[in-house]
Amino acid sequence: MRSIPSGSREESLPNLPTIRTMDPVPEISVNASSQQKAANEIQIAEKKLTEFEQIYNITTDSQFWLDTFKKIGSLRDEIRSNKGKIIKLKRNANYAQKCREKKRKILDENQEVIRYDKPGCPSLLFNHPNLYDHIHDSIEFGVADEK
Structure with a gap:
């Protein structure tokens, strides 16, 4: 080179x-x-x-x-x-x-999805305060549908 x-x-x-x-x-x-x-x-x-x-x-x-x-x-x-x-x-x-x-x-x-995390939409638990108790009772006492 x-x-x-x-x-x-x-x-x-x-x-x-x-x-x-x-x-x-x-x-x-x-x-x-x-x-x-x-x-x-x-x-x-x-x-x-x-x-x-x-x-x-x-x-x-x-x-x-x-x-x-x-x-x-x-x-x-x-x-x-x-x-x-x-x-x-x-x-x-x-x-x-x-x-x-x-x-x-x-x-x-x-309206396929309801968002609860935006302003003006309270949490689901605010609208239904006994939701957890209702779910628990339904499962515990067999009130829920067997399906």
């Missing part, structure tokens, strides 16, 4: 900036473990990327310089991939939430 002469270094590959701004990672909810894992991978890759960019800008060895340039490219691809993964996971979570809301709305409209 031929080594790149030090004078042609500037001509073959562009210089990378020493200081760069990092794009913020979208806010992730606490219970989204896959999104959190991807965000952690982004943070690790961005730290490595910063270190490699600093090494890239100070190195004089052409082969090491080229290897560092390739590593920087792969780290940028990894960051881009993980950001895309987070976007996709957020979109899927949003879709699942909308489906749950739609299903809950349909069940409420058709």
Whole structure:
């Protein structure tokens, strides 16, 4: 393999900036473990990327310089991939939430399910305070249907 002469270094590959701004990672909810894992991978890759960019800008060895340039490219691809993964996971979570809301709305409209945990709907025990005693008596004394 031929080594790149030090004078042609500037001509073959562009210089990378020493200081760069990092794009913020979208806010992730606490219970989204896959999104959190991807965000952690982004943070690790961005730290490595910063270190490699600093090494890239100070190195004089052409082969090491080229290897560092390739590593920087792969780290940028990894960051881009993980950001895309987070976007996709957020979109899927949003879709699942909308489906749950739609299903809950349909069940409420058709009165297939009565919810007692929302405001204005007291607990079943408030409406029937002797429910447990009635169930117990029905089972104990055989008043309940045999089926």
